[in-house]
Amino acid sequence: MSQLLLDVNELTMRFGGLLAVNAVNLKVRNRQIVSIIGPNGAGKTTVFNCLSGFYIPTDGSVLFNGDQLAGLKDFQISRKGLVRTFQHVRLFSKMTVIENMLVAQHRHLNTNLFAGMFKTPSYRRLEQEAMDRAIYWLEEVDLLQHANREAGYLAYGQQRKLEIARCMSTQPELLLLDEPAAGLNPFETKELDQLIIRLRDEHEISVLLIEHDMGLVMGISDHIYVIAQGTPLADGTPDEVKQNPDVIKAYLGES
Amino acid sequence: MRGSLYNAIFAAGITLVLACLMLGVRLGAEGTTLAVTGAGADRWGWILAGVGVVFFGQLFANQVDALFGRIPKPNLSALKPQGSSWNTLKPWLLSALVVGLLVWPFMVSRGAVDLATLTLIYIMLGLGLNIVVGLAGLLDLGYVAFYAVGAYTYALLSEYFGFSFWMCLPIAALLAATFGFILGFPVLRLRGDYLAIVTLGFGEMIRILLNNWTSITGGPNGISGIEKPTLFGLEFSRRASEGNQTFHEFFGIDYSSGHKVIFLYLIAVLLVIIVIYLINRLMRMPIGRAWEALREDEIACRSLGLNRTVIKLSAFTLGASTAGFAGCFFAARQGFISPESFIFIESAIILAIVVLGGMGSQIGVILAAIVMTILPELAREFSDYRMLMFGLLMVVMMRWRPEGLVPMKRPHLELK
Amino acid sequence: MTEASLYLLQQIINGLTIGSTYALIAIGYTMVYGIIGMINFAHGEIYMIGSYVSFIVITGLLAMGSFALPLVLFIALLVAMLIASTYGWTVERVAYRPLRGSNRLIALISAIGMSIFLQNYVALAQGSRDVALAPLISGSVLELGSLDTFEVTLSWMQLLIWVVTLVTMTSLTLFISRSRMGRACRACAEDLGMTNLLGIDTNRIISLTFVIGAALAAIAGLLLGLYYGVINPFIGFMAGLKAFTAAVLGGIGSIPGAMLGGLILGVTEALTAAYFPSEYKDVVAFGLLVTILLFRPTGILGKPEVEKV
Numbered sequence: 001m002s003q004l005l006l007d008v009n010e011l012t013m014r015f016g017g018l019l020a021v022n023a024v025n026l027k028v029r030n031r032q033i034v035s036i037i038g039p040n041g042a043g044k045t046t047v048f049n050c051l052s053g054f055y056i057p058t059d060g061s062v063l064f065n066g067d068q069l070a071g072l073k074d075f076q077i078s079r080k081g082l083v084r085t086f087q088h089v090r091l092f093s094k095m096t097v098i099e100n101m102l103v104a105q106h107r108h109l110n111t112n113l114f115a116g117m118f119k120t121p122s123y124r125r126l127e128q129e130a131m132d133r134a135i136y137w138l139e140e141v142d143l144l145q146h147a148n149r150e151a152g153y154l155a156y157g158q159q160r161k162l163e164i165a166r167c168m169s170t171q172p173e174l175l176l177l178d179e180p181a182a183g184l185n186p187f188e189t190k191e192l193d194q195l196i197i198r199l200r201d202e203h204e205i206s207v208l209l210i211e212h213d214m215g216l217v218m219g220i221s222d223h224i225y226v227i228a229q230g231t232p233l234a235d236g237t238p239d240e241v242k243q244n245p246d247v248i249k250a251y252l253g254e255s
Numbered sequence: 256m257r258g259s260l261y262n263a264i265f266a267a268g269i270t271l272v273l274a275c276l277m278l279g280v281r282l283g284a285e286g287t288t289l290a291v292t293g294a295g296a297d298r299w300g301w302i303l304a305g306v307g308v309v310f311f312g313q314l315f316a317n318q319v320d321a322l323f324g325r326i327p328k329p330n331l332s333a334l335k336p337q338g339s340s341w342n343t344l345k346p347w348l349l350s351a352l353v354v355g356l357l358v359w360p361f362m363v364s365r366g367a368v369d370l371a372t373l374t375l376i377y378i379m380l381g382l383g384l385n386i387v388v389g390l391a392g393l394l395d396l397g398y399v400a401f402y403a404v405g406a407y408t409y410a411l412l413s414e415y416f417g418f419s420f421w422m423c424l425p426i427a428a429l430l431a432a433t434f435g436f437i438l439g440f441p442v443l444r445l446r447g448d449y450l451a452i453v454t455l456g457f458g459e460m461i462r463i464l465l466n467n468w469t470s471i472t473g474g475p476n477g478i479s480g481i482e483k484p485t486l487f488g489l490e491f492s493r494r495a496s497e498g499n500q501t502f503h504e505f506f507g508i509d510y511s512s513g514h515k516v517i518f519l520y521l522i523a524v525l526l527v528i529i530v531i532y533l534i535n536r537l538m539r540m541p542i543g544r545a546w547e548a549l550r551e552d553e554i555a556c557r558s559l560g561l562n563r564t565v566i567k568l569s570a571f572t573l574g575a576s577t578a579g580f581a582g583c584f585f586a587a588r589q590g591f592i593s594p595e596s597f598i599f600i601e602s603a604i605i606l607a608i609v610v611l612g613g614m615g616s617q618i619g620v621i622l623a624a625i626v627m628t629i630l631p632e633l634a635r636e637f638s639d640y641r642m643l644m645f646g647l648l649m650v651v652m653m654r655w656r657p658e659g660l661v662p663m664k665r666p667h668l669e670l671k
Numbered sequence: 672m673t674e675a676s677l678y679l680l681q682q683i684i685n686g687l688t689i690g691s692t693y694a695l696i697a698i699g700y701t702m703v704y705g706i707i708g709m710i711n712f713a714h715g716e717i718y719m720i721g722s723y724v725s726f727i728v729i730t731g732l733l734a735m736g737s738f739a740l741p742l743v744l745f746i747a748l749l750v751a752m753l754i755a756s757t758y759g760w761t762v763e764r765v766a767y768r769p770l771r772g773s774n775r776l777i778a779l780i781s782a783i784g785m786s787i788f789l790q791n792y793v794a795l796a797q798g799s800r801d802v803a804l805a806p807l808i809s810g811s812v813l814e815l816g817s818l819d820t821f822e823v824t825l826s827w828m829q830l831l832i833w834v835v836t837l838v839t840m841t842s843l844t845l846f847i848s849r850s851r852m853g854r855a856c857r858a859c860a861e862d863l864g865m866t867n868l869l870g871i872d873t874n875r876i877i878s879l880t881f882v883i884g885a886a887l888a889a890i891a892g893l894l895l896g897l898y899y900g901v902i903n904p905f906i907g908f909m910a911g912l913k914a915f916t917a918a919v920l921g922g923i924g925s926i927p928g929a930m931l932g933g934l935i936l937g938v939t940e941a942l943t944a945a946y947f948p949s950e951y952k953d954v955v956a957f958g959l960l961v962t963i964l965l966f967r968p969t970g971i972l973g974k975p976e977v978e979k980v
Contacts, residue, residue, distance in 0.1 A: 052558065078560035086558070092551035095544075096665045102541075103548040104559045109541045116540035117533070135670055148667050170559060272757045276750075277720065278796050282727050289804055291731040394776055396783075441965050447775040448710045449964060452915055456957035459912070467950045599908070603783055610780050643791040649784025650766050657770075657777045 003030045004063075005174055005206050006051075006082075011060035011070075013043070013050050013230075020046045022231040023060070027223075028174065032206045033196060035221040037214075037241075039250060043230035044210045045087060048176050051208075052084045053077040064174070079107055083167040084176035089159045093152030097143060097162060100151050101134035104166045130169075137165040141195065157188040164195065168203070175199065177209040181216050189216055196220055218242065226250070260314065267310035274302045356524050360517045368513075368520045372588060374628040375523035376581050379530050381608040381620040383577025386534065388606065389614035389663070390543065391570035392550025394451035396602050397438070397458025401431040401575040403465060403597040405582025410478040410592055411471070420484035420587050424526075424580060431579025432572040439571035443564055458602055466594040477593025483515065484522060484587050491515035519588050526584060530577055531617065537573070538617075539666070546570050547615070600642070607645070611652055613659030622660055677821040682945045683938055688829045688898070690937015691836035695891040696914035697921070697929035698843065699759075699884025705860040705924030706880050707771070712782035713762050715911020716789035717885045721755040721892025722902045723797060726804055740807060744893075751889040758789075759885025760878055768874070786907070793904040801903045808897065832894045839890055840930055843883070847926060856880060860924060909953065913940075916960040922973025931971060935959075 006028040013021035020043045028034045036044050050057040053074035062069040069077050078084075092100050109130055110116065115123040138144040141161040146154060151162060160180060167175055177196075181189045196207050197220055211217045217224065218238045226233040226247050234244045241247055279302055281294045293299075312319050360368040380402065387395045405427040412418040412426065438457050442450050465472045472478065483491060489502040493510050502518075503510045537543045545566045548556050553563055586592050608627055613619030631641050652659075696718050703711045728747040732738050738746075766785045770778045808828045815823040847853040858866040859876045867873045895910075896902050917936045921928025936956060944952040963970065 054554075054557075074557040075560050075562050078558055083560075084558055086554075090552050090555035090558070092548045092555065094551055094665075095547055096668070098668050098670070099544060099547075099665065103544045103556075103561075106541050106545055107560045111541050111545075113537075113540075113542065116542070117536055131668075131670070144670070147670055148665070150665060166559070269757060269761060272754060273761060276724055276727050276754060277793065280727055280731070282723065282730065282797055282802055284803075289726070289730045289802065290734060291727055388776070392776075394779060441961055445964055445968070448704075448708075448779065449919070449968070451779060452710065452912070452919075453957075453961055453964060456912065456916075456960055460954050460957050463950065463954055467948070600787070603787065606780070606783075610776065614776075639795065640791075642787060643795060646784045646786070646788030646791060650781050650788065653773075653777050653781040653784070654769050657773060 004028075005030050005032075005065060006208070007061075007063040008051070009061045009063075011047065011050055011062065012058045013046050013055060014058040020230050021050065021057075022229075024225075024227060024230075024232050026208075026225055028206050028208055030206060031200055031204055032222045033200050033220050034206070034208050034223045034225065035217045036208070036210045036225045036227060037212070037217055038227040038233065039229075040212075041229075042227045044227055045178055046230070047227070048084055048178055048210065051077075052082060052176060078170065078172075081171075081173035082176065083170055083172040083174075085160075085163045085167060085178055085180060087178045087182065089156075089163050091151040091159055091162060091166075093150065095151060096148050097138065097151050097154070098131075098134055098147040100162060100166050101138065101169050102130055104169050105130040105133060108171070133169050133171075137169050140168075140198075141165045157184050157191075160184065160188075160192070161195070168199070168205075173205055175205055175207045177207060177211075179210055179212065181211060181213040189213060192216070193220055262316070263310045263313040266313040267306050270306045270309045271302075274305065278302055353528070357521065360520050365513050365516050368516050370629065370632060372516075372520045372523045374625055375520070375527050376585055376588075377605070377608060377624040377628050378527055378621050379523075379581040379584075380578060380605045381612065381624045382527075382530055382534055382617060383574045383581065384605050385574075385609050385612075385615065385617065385620050386537070386546070386577070387570050387574035388609050389616070389620070390538065390550065391546040391567065393567060393570060394447050395454045395571075395574070396451045396599075396606065397454035397456070397461075398574070398578055398605055399597045399599070399602040400438075400458040400461035401434055401578035402582040402585070402601070403461055403594075404431045404434050404575075405579030406586040406592045406596070407465065407472060407478070407582075408579070409583040409586045410481050413482045414478060414480075420482065420583070424583050427583035428576040428579040431582065432576035435572040435575025436568060438575075439568045443567050455599065455602070458597075458599060462594050462597050462599075465597070473593075475594060477591060477595075479591040481586050481590050481592070483590065484519070486518065491518055523584060523588075526580060530580065534577075534617065542566070542569055604645070607649055610657075611648075611659055613661040613663055615663035616659065616661045619659050619661030619663070626660075674821045677815065677823050678945070679942075680815070681821070681823045682941045684823070684825055684829065686938030686941030687934060688832050688937070689895075689941065690917075690934040691832060691930075692891040692895050692898075692933075693910075693914050693917045693937055694930045694933025695836055695839065695887045695894075696910060697917040697933045698840075698926055699888050700911075700915050701918040701921070701923055701926060701929040702856070702860075702880045702884050704918070706856070706863065706877060707767075709767070709775070709778050710782065710915065711762075711767075711881070711884070712779065712911070713766070713785040713789055714759075714884065714888060715907030715909075715914070716786050716793075717755050717759050717762070717907070718888040718892045718910055718914075719902070719904060719907035720758055720789070720793065721751045721885075721889030722896035722906070723793060723802075723892075723904075724751040724754045724889070725893035725896050726802060726902060729804065729807070744807075744897075748890065748893055751893050752886040755889035755892070756882040756885045759881045759888075762789075763878060763881040768877075786911075790904050790907065797904065799904055801901050803901045804896065806897075806900055828898055832898065835890065835894060839887065843887070843926065852876075852879065913953075913956045916956045919960060919970055920963050922970030925970070925972045928970055928972035935971075 004027060006026065008024065008026035011021055011024040024047055036047065038044055046055065049055040051062055051069070053069065053072050053076065057070050060070065064080060064082055067080060092103060108126065110123040110126045135144060138147060141164065143158060143162055143165065146158070151159065154162060164177070164180065181192055184192060193216055199205055199207055221238055223235065224238055224241045225235040226241060228250045233250055234241060234247050236244070279294050279299060281292050283290060283292065360371070384395065384398050387393050408427040408430050409420065409423040412423050438454065442453050445453060466475055468474070486502060488499060489505050490496065490499050491502050491514050495501040502514060545561055548561065549563060549566050556563055604627065608623045609620055612623030631638065637644070696714070699714050700711060703709065725747045728750045729743055732743045732746060762785055766781045767778065770781055808831060811824040811826045812830050813825050847856060855871050855876050856879065858871065859873055863873055913936060914933070917932035918929045919932070920935060921930065921932025936959060939959060940952045940955055943955045
């Protein structure tokens, strides 16, 4: 059994009277692709927000490599190796593609003002490493030729890829993707498919994704969690989930 | 429906309502009582002309729009030559520019040099605020407070402890940076507009404190007799104070008051060059990129592990320290400061310089500072209308070219 | 009652008086912010224009001789409301509507520019010096205490201010909660896009918001003009800043909040001026603003906002 990377227990999020997330349990192991599916408004993004520190969960525990994440701030959680993308692509649109990649690696750089002013060896070395990593990941997602273009000018599918590449340049252990296939055509979805699998197999990270595209989800997931109205409905392998009567009812309604 | 008669009449009517009492009638004191008098035939002539312009403007709205559409937007960045020849030429041009700046004051009148020094101060202020507003996207409307801190620091340290100008420069910058830090803390979480108002309030608070703390700051009378800077101890005055020598004595030339003016100008050039260089470096360092990323999308920043508190604070403090620098020099140049120099309108002017120049763009800010300082001098007859035109300019520019004179260009990074 | 408590009572009376006028101006800020999310920087100048128009009309009518004071004041009020509303409407059409989609800073610059323009416009049109009006309403309604200790007075002018602001705010509240237009205003404040899609002409509602805010500011202009007796083209700046503080204090976007915030600010200011050097009373407003934004940014009556990610 491979190591438990993310261990979420009884995660609960309440907004005043509204119970958005109700005792959700999730486990992600090393080198796993795990998907969260469920009807719209099921609270899936809220789960992501709780995991990544954008919301402070009302209750529950989130263990990442043994560290308790619940209660930590968003940027602190990213620094531990858990990064996320957003439903609506959040790029630094007025900055170039390569600048996006460099900014992402901020914490790996020498941010000391004097080191930067005087271009000390350590400063230059870290800048070069960041540039190398940026170029590497841009090549991985086939965007290197656009390096000096403003990120806002990229096509939508390219922007999505850039967002993922940007996350990867921070050297994470767990990548949270929020509806990465939304708005992509079938060709781009296939590319994304293969990228996520490559991330797991070649770069040895785990991916937790929220998706509606069943083809993508069933095709690449090692494990699937189904959430409806904030409450866990079912979980298992793609085959198990496909045949689960509760899941079928939630998606297709009573016959 | 544009261009209809109804619209024209409506618009003309509105204009009449706006103008009839506020412009058409004059409220004034006749003896000791208040009286209302007609504003005179001149004024009414203008009002009716205005109404007519609005009427016909609305009636022929489509044609007027087309006419305005044909006015080309200034594209100053297109003026910049491109290509490899430019890159080899650039260092030569810059050196020529610097040499020109150093030599020029000896050939023109004192008034022109003085104006240039004032322009250089505004360039410094604009570049400093550019960090906060242009790069980091934080709406600071109270920037003048840091300017005041710098000025009063030098004035007070020089008066009470005899610190020299050169010693006070870094101290003023540091103290202003501290104030920037103190202001930065509470405003970190605030959204754009709120941030603007709070910083405005802060600026006003500083001015009120300076105005009322008479025992230390001299209150509304300010502080006068501030020492001018010296050149390695040589004073630029007709007679030296005790134990010092004057510049003209040392070099065996006749005293001229122009020396002082040129010396101040040269100090300003030096300070501006330092500021430009430092900020340029910062923009290419991780912190500069982080500022811009923060402006673009704060949430994305947080999701990538950037600590927005540190980034915002660094923008505030570095911006403030630049203002402190400028303030110290301002006090030295004027010889006298009072809270009147640090009113809100100054913050508005500096903000206008940053926005009209093109947020983030150093060249744009420099250009805008030059225009904003020199234009009022050229249009001396209209000085009564100066502030009116300034307000109008801000409104018009935002409609016409909000990205500024020289929009910021992204750096082209070498991929190696 | 002791002398100290009489003094305190007087300060509270004064504070409530000024505070209710702050409330009137604050409502303009809060309504505009609630509906289009921007600070109408030029709102303070609308208040100032309202006071100028009132002075002009009052002086003019009084000079003509035969009008009774209440009628003069009433006409002045109506004319000031009309002209100030026209200015408010025009500012929105000219400086804000064309920039509706742009980013915050652009709209803010335009608003600041408009504010500076209006200040100097009035300064050029009417002179930049103070304009003083002889007190029209004097005497007090009631007096407490005696001449030996401290006499608390409630002047007729103060009572007038209380009554007018009460009537105004009641009418506004009824309008917003009961009328169709009022409902449309509330809908726009909740969700502008959705309201638009439902077929309501949101542009007209936005204009209406500006007009109402301006009218209220004009009322404040008349009242404060009479109360202080002096106006100049630059009173809009401070008054606007304080009114905005009041709006934030009470909860931006909430009309009852603006009313509450105004009163609190007025009383706090009066108490500060009474017990500390009076120059620092302006600092109090900003101090309150920073404090409330630090500890409860949504204001007293505001709903805590959850950031949507």
